[in-house]
Amino acid sequence: MPNESIRLIGDMSLEIDDGRDSLELRLRKRSHAHVSLRALVPTYTFLDGAKFQVHLGGKCIYLNLDLIAKDPRQIFALFHEMGHAINVHRRGLLYELAVRIGGGKWGGLYGRKLLLAEERHAWAVGLHIARQLRDKGFDLFPLFQNKDRLSRWLRWNGLRSYEKSFAQFVAEREGSRVFGIQARTPKKSVRKKKYS
Numbered sequence: 322m323p324n325e326s327i328r329l330i331g332d333m334s335l336e337i338d339d340g341r342d343s344l345e346l347r348l349r350k351r352s353h354a355h356v357s358l359r360a361l362v363p364t365y366t367f368l369d370g371a372k373f374q375v376h377l378g379g380k381c382i383y384l385n386l387d388l389i390a391k392d393p394r395q396i397f398a399l400f401h402e403m404g405h406a407i408n409v410h411r412r413g414l415l416y417e418l419a420v421r422i423g424g425g426k427w428g429g430l431y432g433r434k435l436l437l438a439e440e441r442h443a444w445a446v447g448l449h450i451a452r453q454l455r456d457k458g459f460d461l462f463p464l465f466q467n468k469d470r471l472s473r474w475l476r477w478n479g480l481r482s483y484e485k486s487f488a489q490f491v492a493e494r495e496g497s498r499v500f501g502i503q504a505r506t507p508k509k510s511v512r513k514k515k516y517s
């Protein structure tokens with residue numbers, strides 16, 4: 322028997338087995354058909370946490386079970402984090418690199434660009450996971466009324482903060498470039514050389 326079960330949609334539930342140091346997650350239907358989410362990211366462990374987050378170095382994926390219970394659409398946020406984990410295998414440690422240099426002065430813009438690209442890509446992989454599950458008979462897309470609602474949800478929940486921070490960063494940088502240079506340049510900075 323699972324430790325906990327969260328109803329997602331129709332007769333589909335998320336079953337959680339609380340192991341000693343990781344969670345086993347399964348989608349299950351009343352027909353007893355089930356699919357393991359762990360099998361999609363076999364080298365990672367799932368842990369209950371305050372938010373959805375992947376820790377690539379420690380190979381764990383945090384998920385907030387309360388949030389999923391309150392709003393089953395949040396299962397897509399889990400798929401997104403799994404997307405990061407799958408990306409890493411494909412693209413090396415690009416993501417961690419992006420995070421690391423994203424905060425640095427010299428790498429600010431480049432890092433943020435990488436990070437935004439990585440976020441978009443992880444959502445794409447997340448949707449791919451949802452399609453794979455749908456093909457196995459576990460369709461979670463009906464959690465959203467239509468494609469429009471889904472993409473609006475993704476934008477609002479996933480990408481907006483990154484896009485905003487990127488746009489803000491670029492705007493601030495452009496601003497300081499324009500105003501900074503003006504402020505720093507004295508009016509008579511270029512003196513004509515006197516030739517005698």
Ligand SMILES: [Zn+2]
Pocket residue numbers: 401402405440443
């Ligand atoms: Zn992400």
